[in-house]
Structure formats: C-alpha cells, structure tokens
Amino acid sequence: MKSLQLAEFGKPLQWAETETPVPKGKEVLLKVDACGVCHSDLHIWEGYYELGNDERMYIAERGVDLPLTLGHEVVGTVVQAGEDVTEVKKGDRRLIYPWVGCGECKYCRTDRMHMCLSPGSIGVFQDGGYSDYILIPHEQYLVDIDGLKPENACSYACAGLTAYSALKKMMPLEDDETMVIVGAGGLGLMAMQVVRELTSAKVIVIDVDNEKLKAAGELGNFTTINSKSENPVDRVMELTDGKGASAIVDFVNNQATSTAAFNMLQKNGIMVMVGLFGGKLTFSNPVATLKNLTIRGSYTGGLSELRELIDIVRDKKLKSIPVKTYKLDAADELLKKVKNGEITGRAVVAP
Numbered sequence: 001m002k003s004l005q006l007a008e009f010g011k012p013l014q015w016a017e018t019e020t021p022v023p024k025g026k027e028v029l030l031k032v033d034a035c036g037v038c039h040s041d042l043h044i045w046e047g048y049y050e051l052g053n054d055e056r057m058y059i060a061e062r063g064v065d066l067p068l069t070l071g072h073e074v075v076g077t078v079v080q081a082g083e084d085v086t087e088v089k090k091g092d093r094r095l096i097y098p099w100v101g102c103g104e105c106k107y108c109r110t111d112r113m114h115m116c117l118s119p120g121s122i123g124v125f126q127d128g129g130y131s132d133y134i135l136i137p138h139e140q141y142l143v144d145i146d147g148l149k150p151e152n153a154c155s156y157a158c159a160g161l162t163a164y165s166a167l168k169k170m171m172p173l174e175d176d177e178t179m180v181i182v183g184a185g186g187l188g189l190m191a192m193q194v195v196r197e198l199t200s201a202k203v204i205v206i207d208v209d210n211e212k213l214k215a216a217g218e219l220g221n222f223t224t225i226n227s228k229s230e231n232p233v234d235r236v237m238e239l240t241d242g243k244g245a246s247a248i249v250d251f252v253n254n255q256a257t258s259t260a261a262f263n264m265l266q267k268n269g270i271m272v273m274v275g276l277f278g279g280k281l282t283f284s285n286p287v288a289t290l291k292n293l294t295i296r297g298s299y300t301g302g303l304s305e306l307r308e309l310i311d312i313v314r315d316k317k318l319k320s321i322p323v324k325t326y327k328l329d330a331a332d333e334l335l336k337k338v339k340n341g342e343i344t345g346r347a348v349v350a351p
C-alpha cells in the first residue's frame with residue numbers, strides 16, 4: 001500500500017510503500033474512499049500545541065511515534081475482514097470511528113473510548129487515512145453511512161462529532177435563550193448544520209471572515225457578527241437586551257475568543273471550550289461563583305454519539321457543509337491552507 005507519511009515533525013509528508021496488512025481476528029482492512037483534512041492534522045504535523053505565553057505541548061511527548069500516516073476522518077470500503085468479523089463484509093462502505101481506545105478501561109467499557117487513558121486513535125497513535133488502505137483494529141469502530149457520499153460523510157468522524165458532542169453538552173436550551181457559536185470554520189459549520197435538531201434557541205455566529213459568515217448564513221437562520229469590525233461582547237449584549245448568552249461554544253478558543261466568551265455569559269451560563277488555538281483564559285473567580293457558571297472542555301465524542309449524528313444527518317437529509325476533494329498528493333499544500341484559514345468548509349483527499 002502507498003501512504004503519505006509524517007516522517008519528521010514540520011517537514012513535508014513523504015510517500016512510503018509498505019506491505020498491505022492482512023486483517024486478523026476482529027480487524028478489518030478497508031480501501032480508503034475519502035479522508036478529511038482536519039486542523040488536528042496540522043497540529044500533529046507541526047509537532048506541538050501552543051499553550052499561550054510561548055509555552056508549547058509537544059506531540060512527541062504524548063506518545064505519538066513517527067513515521068505516522070495522518071488522517072482520522074476516513075470513509076473506506078471493506079476489502080478484507082479478519083476471521084472473527086461478523087458485522088461487515090467485503091464491499092461494505094463504512095465511516096471509521098477514529099477515537100479508538102484500549103477496549104478494557106472504564107471509559108472504553110462505557111462508550112467513552114475517546115477518553116481512554118491509553119488511546120490508540122487512528123491517524124494519531126496508529127496509521128490513518130492519508131493512504132490507499134487502512135487497517136482497523138476492531139469492526140465495532142465501523143459506522144454504516146448508507147445513502148451518504150464518502151466525501152461528505154468522512155468529516156463527521158471528527159469535525160462533525162466534535163461539534164455535535166459539544167452542542168449536546170449545552171442542552172437543553174429554551175427557545176428564548178441565546179446560544180453563541182464562535183468560529184465558522186469546519187467545526188462551526190458542522191455545528192450550524194446540526195444545531196436545529198437540538199434546539200430552537202436563538203443562535204449567533206461569530207467569526208472574523210465575512211466569507212465564512214456568509215456560508216453560515218446559508219446554513220440557517222443565524223445572526224452573524226464579524227468580531228473584526230464589531231466588539232462581539234457589546235453586540236451580543238445588544239442582541240440579548242443586556243442579558244448575555246446562556247451557552248457559548250468556542251471552536252477557536254484562543255485568548256481573545258475565550259475572554260470574550262466568558263464576558264458575554266449570562267447567569268447560569270455554560271461555556272464549552274473546543275478549539276486548540278492556544279492562549280490562556282484569565283477571569284475573576286468571584287464572577288464564576290456569583291454567576292453560577294460552567295466552564296468546560298469538550299474533546300471529540302463517543303461512538304454512540306457518532307451513530308446518532310449519522311442517523312440525524314441521514315434522516316433529516318441535512319445539507320452538507322462545502323466540501324472540495326483533492327488528490328492525496330495535495331495534502332501538504334492543504335495543511336498550509338488550513339493553517340492560513342484559507343479553507344471554507346472541508347478539504348478532503350482521496351487516493
């Protein structure tokens with residue numbers, strides 16, 4: 001099989017030709033149909049996360065070994081299944097749940113593999129979808145996407161699931177409450193696509209890019225704020241008659257956006273931090289107490305949440321976010337575009 005691998009952090013990806021693996025037991029080998037290019041791929045490629053104040057968290061210290069085939073948003077077609085596989089057969093097309101765990105800890109036993117303390121995430125700790133073939137450790141990680149196009153379905157495994165799980169943490173919301181979505185990139189657009197299945201609350205979308213806000217406007221009835229030209233806190237206060245927002249999901253989550261998010265929260269509000277853009281949030285502790293605030297993080301989501309999401313997308317025929325498909329060769333170029341914020345919606349690669 002031919003894979004595009006990360007051999008050295010920060011250096012161009014390299015083609016590698018290796019023997020195509022033969023699945024054993026519950027393992028499944030799939031031919032890759034489509035693989036989303038995610039912002040996390042960029043962090044892994046760079047080798048670190050910015051923590052704010054010039055501090056960094058290095059990926060190598062978190063157990064990521066090179067060379068590594070990136071890509072964790074993968075749809076593939078089963079070409080061979082191990083002898084114990086019962087749920088899928090050759091020719092079945094499936095979305096891969098990439099947040100693979102050890103299978104034995106309390107998180108893995110309770111549908112929270114994404115919280116496993118010995119994670120084996122695909123495209124992070126084991127080889128992913130920037131390849132023509134991919135080996136999956138267990139058939140349970142394969143999700144039926146019958147009726148969906150591979151290029152539209154692949155990004156539900158990370159961007160879609162992350163957005164969905166973050167939104168669920170803020171529910172329920174009453175119709176007259178206001179929810180704010182910060183960031184109209186891939187994650188934000190996914191959230192906008194599905195939010196109406198969870199609540200009829202008012203939704204405000206904040207971004208710095210008018211083109212992205214326009215894409216947001218086309219997905220639903222959302223009020224948009226360009227935080228480059230307007231103060232987002234003042235504007236949210238104006239739009240909510242001075243009350244502020246009940247729930248905010250921050251898909252950017254840098255110093256500026258998290259500070260603004262904190263300052264626009266109303267009493268009993270919840271703020272869900274999702275983005276990995278670095279920075280530190282400082283706030284007055286008594287405010288958190290007196291306003292009874294919840295500030296929490298949200299990282300990807302569970303396997304059952306991914307199945308739920310796919311059911312919603314299929315049953316409600318949700319409109320896809322803008323997707324553009326490229327040849328796998330373009331991955332390096334696409335990662336640079338992701339870094340510069342030049343992708344509207346999602347870029348997908350196919351071998």
Ligand SMILES: [Zn+2]
Pocket residue numbers: 101102103104105106107108113116117118
């Ligand atoms: Zn585990």
Ligand SMILES: [Zn+2]
Pocket residue numbers: 038039040041072158159
């Ligand atoms: Zn991702």
